Amino acid sequence: MTRQPRFAAYPRRSPWLAGLALTVLAGPALAADRLKLILDDDVPMLHPAQLMALQSPRVDVLGITIVSGSTWRDENVAHALRMLEIIDRPEVPVVPGSAFPLVNTEKETERWESLFGKLVFKGPWMKQWVEDTVQTAPNYHAHDVVPDLPEGNPSLEASDEIAANFLIRKVREFPGEVTIIATGPLTNLALAQRLDPEFAATAKQLIYMGGSINPRQMRDSVSAAQFAREFINTPRLEFNFRWDPEAASITLRAPWKKITMIPVDPSTATELTPKLVERMSAAGTPLSKAFQDHLETGFPLWDEIATAVWLDPSIITKSSPLYVDVDTSFSAGYGQTLSWSEHYQPGLGEQLQTVVRAIDVERLENMMVELMNRPLQRGTSEQY
Template sequence: MTMFSNLARGMIAALALAFASAADLAQAADAHPERRKVIIDQDAFEGPGLQPILMLLQDPTVEVLGITTVSGDGWQPEETAATLRMLELVGRKDVPVVAGATFPLVNSQARNKAREAQYGKLPYKGAWMESWPSYNTIARRQPHEAHIVPPLPEGMPTTKPYPGSAAEFLLAQSRKYPGQITIIAMGPLTNLALAQRLDDGFAGRIKELVTEGGKLENGAMAAGPKDEFAMQLDYAPRMSFNHFWDPEASHIVFTSPWPRISLVTDDASADIIGTQALIDKVTAGSTPVARYMKQTAQANYPLWDETQAAAWLKPGIARRKGRLAMDVDLMPGANYGALLTWPAGQGPGLGERDVDVIYAVDKAGVEGLFVDLLSKP
């Protein structure tokens, strides 16, 4: 009987230990939840273009699997060098940087010039700019050929890009982590279109695509039902640089079967500016990020992509949202590359997707997150 009692007590103790261990593991899992997996696809040109990448890198809830570069605001080779150098300076060389598309699928500088000759000049053309207007107050690098990487003010990188192309990297990561990855696309969509054409299962393996661009509000578009005359204005085509740089790529992306696709509009970030006061707060410390920002940040640069990053990181920052069916105009003419929108579910049925749209955000919330993340040690 004594032997049985000792055995029973031993079994009870072992079970208690097992339950305690399980509880400890559960508590540890709650304390350290799995980080959200992200790939950043960005035309990261000059210092301000790298700030939204830094916000995502600095957030402890995010695991950046890699950064894929694509021409847009600048040429991909220079963007790749600038991104590598930024990671060196902030101590994040562990994050892969993968070179993506240098040129659009179909569009070109020659085609754009022909379009401008017939329909008028486009004020902003990204890497196709031939000169900067006199009213420009931001220090911009001089335009140059696509494959030239001029000396970077912050120094040239010593690290090299991850082997292979951005499309190959996107596909490999989507197969490794199906249903787990958010792609935050801050520039033109060429890399994503190439991945989708290489493997038509790509979009379906991505948890969510978050893109940026488009000035969609002609008044209070999301305020409620409209009559047909107001709707005719509200749903008219709009130009958006991230989409008209490579219209065919944008069309492929907007007609691909993503489980979810979101768009943070330029309306949302219209009055959110990286003021000197905000930059002073970020650069007051002595962290690697603060030192990098002190070297590269420029006051009064709009926080377009920073707003996109903030709206994904903290969904509560969104103040006005809607849902639209969306595609891109591929017809030659004045609206080539313009966003096309319809009420959700009421598009022409040519593959266009319904997109979750953010029209307005909490400005103070974006500014606060910008400072908090970039000030973190």
Template sequence: MPRIDRLFSVAALTVGLLLGTTAHAETGHATATHAAAAKRKVIIDDDGFALMQAMLVESGDVDVLGLTSVSGDLWANRVTAMDLRGLELAGRSDIPVSAGATFPLVNTEAQTERWEALYGKLTWKGAWMKNWVEPTQQATPPYYGPNDPVTLAWGDPAHKPTGELAANFLIRMVHKYPGEVTIVACGPMTNLALAQRLDPQFASLAKELVYMGGSFNPRQVLDNRSAADFAREFTNSPRREFNIRFDPEAASIVSRAPWRHITVVPADPSTATQQTPELIERLAKVASPDLARLIRSLPTGFPMWDEIAAAVFLDPTLVKQHERLYVDYETQFGPSYGDTLSWREHYQPGLGEQPADVIETVDVPRMEALIERLMARSRKP
């Protein structure tokens, strides 16, 4: 496909940069100049600082313009604090953080509870999560309100967010750098939808959108109990995924916006991955002491949803299988609320759906090796 082929050509340069080599550089000065010119501008829109953000921040191929927080796994105020503190631990407090949407466009906690009473229990509800439906190896996270005070286990941030709303920051950056900004979104898409509604040029001015969200037909790949707990979520609901289900209306708005390119990293490739204790320790051992503290605090047993999105952006040659589809999301309140909708060329209803490269499988060992190299970069000479 044209999109993936284009990314493959970028990937060769990316890998060279990650390994500290640049082709056609005759002097150290030329190498530095070439590397600086090759940096790709990125905004990270997320619902909690973890490995994904650290990967992009530590990559020599990326100029992170800023982080924008959004409610999803956690409330936006908690995410903002995590982003600030995570950047401090990574030694990158120069990167601005803009606080984003606290609530979805339409969906609410009360509405979600009503939906569950009608159609069955959701496996994961993010900021609205009070308990697991059945015992799992993962602990239930503490339940907070949207305005509760924030105290982080890995220390509270000394820095403050910009004071500029996330949607406004996103709009300002794509106008400042038209055609240059990639948005890597790994949470609900409320901020992006607000930006698109505020400025109809927003999506068309960005270079591309890479997002983790949606679900097509995931299958259990790993054998252990923890992995099976999450893979079985898709047995009866293969089209449901949390980032979309938290704010389906936002996801539909973003899917119909006129992006130049869209890469979708759905739940499907994640069932072959897992944030195991062994992997966490491996990454912590090569990272800087501060970043190692953060890495060791991460929960284990979960698939590596967001890390796949960052890895595919950094090195598209990790993609083993993908498909070009038109994608949208169900916004009618009913049993399929928030489900993924998709069509091959010619079958889409023609209501503004955009074509997207949907990533189906990735090379997991190479992805883990990439993450390890990136974490090792945090040990500054």
């Protein structure tokens, strides 16, 4: 028998959860009022961050645009398509974007390492870990190779549109209404902005996971210590920015109405633990089964914070207004986060952002549990 989630076990309910209950009661009648969202990501596996938005009845996911990052674009596309199959959401388009950074290359990265030291993580250019780690061994392969997926290969097909064009088309279709949550390198957004200088200004807002300010290890676990390697000696060096620094700089200088930055900093207090996965899998849905079989634990909740902050900004417990940019000089600082308080920025197009420094971890986890245990949001015409 399918076991239903027992939400009464989690008594702390945020204003977001109250809104969720009202939306559920209202049903399809409020479909036109749902929040419009595009997810731009390097989906490397079944991804709770994406699923939080897809499972929320408050949200109309217009599409998922894919970029290379943690793994190559085509492999990420396959993961996204398979995820949509598992939750029965075939109507959500998966749109391939950039396969490579604007300027950075594997050879240039190797040259940089020969001058300035080894990077902890290089995404699909990673051939082996520098030191012993609990993380899965890298699966190094060519950009156009898609290995068999552990969760099963998809039968759905990706859109034949280009991600940058899709992004431009959708923000122009719904001017001032589309939020973009970007949780991979920012190449797709930079290309869209270069193609259409009004792109960023036409969107509602940008929320992105990338960069780092001053992260510190907050959890006492083996996994937390492993991920702390990335910022012990280089606290401003984060993968999403480092993969494509030029794209990050272009995107962050664009004239968005509102920008929210999720740096590494708040993620150090979080971890996808086996206990959290068990709570997220309590309902016994096909998604729960996929989580139990294929969701790799131990990772910080980098991208999940971005989605959660959008759904319920009150989970933010500390933030700072900062101007943010990225170092694009081929030096030891290539790809590092640059930030300034008001009056100290150089004035070269930097935009003021809300930088999230800490969150309520318990409320984040409860939100994830609530959404992952909901009945699957079926992609029927009555919902749209």
